Amino acid sequence: MTRLSEVALAGLPNAVERPAYVRSAVTPGIVHLGIGAFHRAHMAAYVDSLLGADPSWGIIGASLRRPDTRDALAPQDFLYTLAVRDASGTRCRIIGSLLDVIDANADREGLLARMADPQTRIVSLTVTEKGYCHDPATGALDQNHPDIRHDLGDPANPVSAPGMLVEALARRKAAGIAPFTVMSCDNLPANGRTVRRILIALARLRDPALADWLEAGLACPSTMVDRIVPATTDADRAEISGLTGREDGWPIVTEPFTQWVIEDHFPLGRPALETVGAQLVEDVEPFELMKLRMLNGSHSSIAYLGYLAGYQHVSEAIADPGIARLIHGLMTEEVMATLPMPRADLEAYRDALLQRFANPALKHRTWQIAMDGTQKLPQRLLGTIADRLAEGLPVTRAALGVAGWMRYVTGIDEKGAPIDVRDPHAARLRSIADAAGRDATRLADGLFALEEVFGTELPQHKGFRETVTRHLDSLFAVGAAETVRKVAG
Incomplete structure (x- = not known):
């Protein structure tokens, strides 16, 4: 069976939705840490829907722990199938908003450089609750977390998500570039305030001047995300291949329902997410x-x-x-x-x-x-x-x-x-x-x-x-x- 790819889009069945824009014209504006199933069923789908109107918001994904996602999607030009399923059947859509996936373990420097690039205006995260290296009971940075101890000892080579964010922000400060907006899409209470508190605490431990700069200019809008995304099974892969006529290394299955509520605070700009169903509000x-x-x-x-x-x-x-x-x-x-x-x-x-x-x-x-x-x-x-x-x-x-x-x-x-x-x-x-x-x-x-x-x-x-x-x-x-x-x- 033919592998999903840019070239293979042309022969898809008519029932399969595909990107309604010229993908080669899309440029990256977002880096997303934790490129798992939820992000690919949720935020990446919203962004995919608006790239025809504004192609400057393509997504560069980052795998922080394992190269599985990159290995699965690189051979198919980082396209993948989003299968929306309910009792009436399964509807397939090809998502093209993901332009690349960086394996942080193999190319940490490449990831940090991409985050520090002025073209990157938003860094979003789905790293699960444990990825924030914090105390869930208080929301404070866990200074004794092994990854945080590592990142304080070797800040230029971070292994934690907070460490990578702070190092990239430090590089932007040194280059005279405004901080990117950090947008958590994880299930944390007041996720924007929580991640901001964690990042400033970590920055203060390594450089008080950096922490002061972040306190003055770092935006971390809170969000609420909602979509059920089960793990993909071999049976899912077989069904999706049958519907699309294409082999897909890692398709995603989800439900019809989706919701995204976002605090509207993006100093460097944002995609027009309200035009594709997201709710932009003052208080999430x-x-x-x-x-x-x-x-x-x-x-x-x-x-x-x-x-x-x-x-x-x-x-x-x-x-x-x-x-x-x-x-x-x-x-x-x-x-x-x-x-x-x-x-x-x-x-x-x-x-x-x-x-x-x-x-x-x-x-x-x-x-x-x-x-x-x-x-x-x-x-x-x-x-x-x-x-x-x-x-x-x-x-x-x-x-x-x-x-x-x-x-x-x-x-x-x-x-x-x-x-x-x-x-x-x-x-x-x-x-x-x-x-x-x-x-x-x-x-x-x-x-x-x-x-x-x-x-x-x-x-x-x-x-x-x-x-x-x-x-x-x-x-x-x-x-x-x-x-x-x-x-x-």
Whole structure:
């Protein structure tokens, strides 16, 4: 079968959408760190839609850890297929906004030079929560993170995303070039303010004058991003090849729904994203909080409890009446009261989420969502819990999500088979779980002691500890499905 490429675009079936612009006329204006599936299904698709009107916003991607994406896409001129899938079928679109992918490990200098180039006006990121080298409980830079220690010792050869950003910004300062705008597209609370705080803290540790320059001129608009993007499978590749008639080294599968809310603060200019469906606003926080607590909090609860109950995919888990009632109740009875948005808007968002979760064509693995729980819990579930406890309100359903995580990180499922727990703190979690065995109180006590996850105040709340521990004891005793059924009512 012919490989996807510029030359091979001409012979695509009529049903396959392709770039509506002259790709050779596109020039790069954005560098994106962390060129994974989400970025290619989300931001790159938005940019692809506007390049016909303004070709100065092409994207140079960067792989920070592995060369997989570059190796897959370089032979096909960095084109790839975006397959949008729902119960009615799969629609394919070729995305051309990605012009190159730099492997940071093989060409770190090339990446830094591209970021320092005046042509680069925006550097965006999807490096996941752990890529910011920060304390999720406080949002502060983790100065003891091994990558940060490396970057302070050898700032010209950084390995962390914050280190690369600060080094590139230092080069721009030295050359008299204004700082590029840094735009996080990760699920962090107040992601713009968080990344700005991290970068200025790191800069101050290496050069106070650089930190002062950044404080005066660095723009980091906050964003809220939303689209479900499962990992691509071999079955996906086979289906997409059949629909396009082209071999694609790494196609992306996603849902029809997409949302992008952006704080409109770009001193060096920005693409006209509002013309292709993005929302440019003064304050992203209400949208961000809604998404983090309703979508992401529900997703994590479904992931841990669904995986333990034996469900491989989100759509299978939400088809379980108990899990469906639990998630509906979590959003309606516990999360909505913590959100500063009209009740009608929240109810409409809830109903849309439940419909998206149930999409049978989107094989979103519970195991995939369950990754990196220590980084995700604070913003997805613990914020809701802290706000409700401060008002003296119950946290029964949200606490079950936390208990589900605690049971999951024991690394042994309900049939005695191992769970592949992927987490930056996996070794510590394993040690705590091994010491506790199936004793719910010992396990909860050990995990509550992780200040980088729970902070210092939440674990002191007697009612919260008792609720989580009671749920955890039930998960050990009768399993996830029965525990969920009892809690959901």
